[in-house]
Amino acid sequence: MTVDVVRQPVIEARDLSKWFGEVVALNNVTLSIAPGVTGVLGPNGAGKSTFIKLALGLYAPSRGEIRVLGEPPRNNRRVLARIGWCPEVDHFYDHTTGFEFVYWLCRYWGMSPRSARAAALEACEMVRITDRMDDPIDEYSKGMRQRIKIAQALALSPELIFLDEPMNGLDPRGREEMYALIRSLGDRGVSVIVSSHILYEVERITDNVVLLVGGTLIAQGRVRDIRELIDRYPHTIRVVSDQPAQLAKRFAGDPGVFAVETRGDTVTIRTLTPDDCYETLNILAVKAPGWIRAIECADNNLQAVFDYLTKKTVSGV
């Protein structure tokens, strides 16, 4: 007898809808998220935070149902005891140190003082804030606040962690550390749901994404599948250069490039072969440093991706 062995989903939503008055935040979302690291992608107002809050039981579904770790999460202590959440906005007590913040949230979770102290210390170490954990949070930078929020989610050793825009406010090094941390959590068997509006960030962490736009689920699957979908459309690359005219001339004849536009010191290149373009730009950056001051891939903006996908959906292409 052959059987399909599948992993039990950590989140299952069926016809899940949530509306606030006349505003529909989430509309008929049916999905299943497997264990592991998953990115919930969407532009601002896509319904990412609403989806997470429904999964946390903070919102009651207006219609449909959601099950987390096999059970409805609302008012369900068994489920909530197994979940960690790093909210998007800063939530802190006044005049409290980072360690106390994590410690007291562990106590609220139900840990004994000794366990809470140990868990808070370990979590502070994980996010590399041990040297500043006894300073008041009022004195923390945005990035440090972000770390301490993540620490309170990790301190509970949850099986499922929701990280709502965890990279906000982190410097490049902090982001790299955060990517590594999230990947290591996934390696340890912890399921992580990361919400973000930046495809690049999610791509660094996981290959599994859920795409939401306007409260509707528009795609779910691997990032590369979405990339391939996007690759059918021209990419836009903006280059800031000291020699914009010469740079434009350099790309004007390349195969795959079908439009080059110069405005001030910025050259906008539209191409169907972005990888070739990036390679050329890298070579130029080495050979003639003055030519390239900055490169911006406009299509890395998730809104552009959504625009492509939603246009496809509307036109039925």
Add this chain to the structure above:
Amino acid sequence: MPVYEQTYRSFEGGPALRWRWRFVAAQELRVLAVSRVFKFLVFLGGLHYLFRVMQIVAFDIVAQDPNNPLAPLLQRADIFYISGQTFYDFISYQLTLMFVTLLYAGSGMICNDVRNNLPEVYFSKPLRWYDYLTGKLLALFVVGFFLTAGMALLLLLQHALMSPSWEVAIDCLRWSIGALGYSAAAVLPSALFILLCSCLVNGQNYAAITVIMTIIANTALAAMFAETLRYQNWYVFSVPVAVGHVGEKLFQLARPQIALTIPWTYSLLYVAGFSLVCLVFLVIRVRKMEVAS
């Protein structure tokens, strides 16, 4: 048919799932304990307590010592005489301080959490609305009771120990019940109403102003009714007057200051009803915070 593999461990307990309000209360008390204003207010309460300690020492030891040259003077001075009135007065004076302290401690308890979106963080943990509310109320009760009944009970214990006799012991027991009842009648509605205002308005200062204005309006209305209708019992409409009326009866004062002819149980029922209304609205608001819908 798919066979599901169990990929996460089943819940095996671990966190304390009962009496979680104690964590909320402990955190609130910890936050208060480091506040300078709070410490100052408690210090003021302590000064009054120390004055009463000296009064009891003067009456129980110095005034009873025939060899002490101050004894005749202290025996004649009414101010040093210890009776039910002494403890009633102690609590009455402490009530003002208790109210100011609760106003400081409680007016921001919920609205500051809401401002920082902390209820979302709390309720994403295995914490329910009743844990949250009970913890907040308990923290205020502890503070309120410490400043009133707690200190009064210590004074009563001191009095009972310094003049050991059955009569004094029985009096102290009776006054202890009075102290607990009077304090409860004052602390309960104060804590509930302050928390309710903290729930209803956006900022700590607004909440404090709302509480003060409501009490002024409540007492002014009671006075207006009483004077307009020429019926003194209308004063019971004022919560502070009703609380005082209950206190006087609990201490069985020989010379009551509040001139009400209605039974004290009416005042008690009014205070209880006021507290109940506050509690009902508070529960509604906090439950809404738990699951926004």
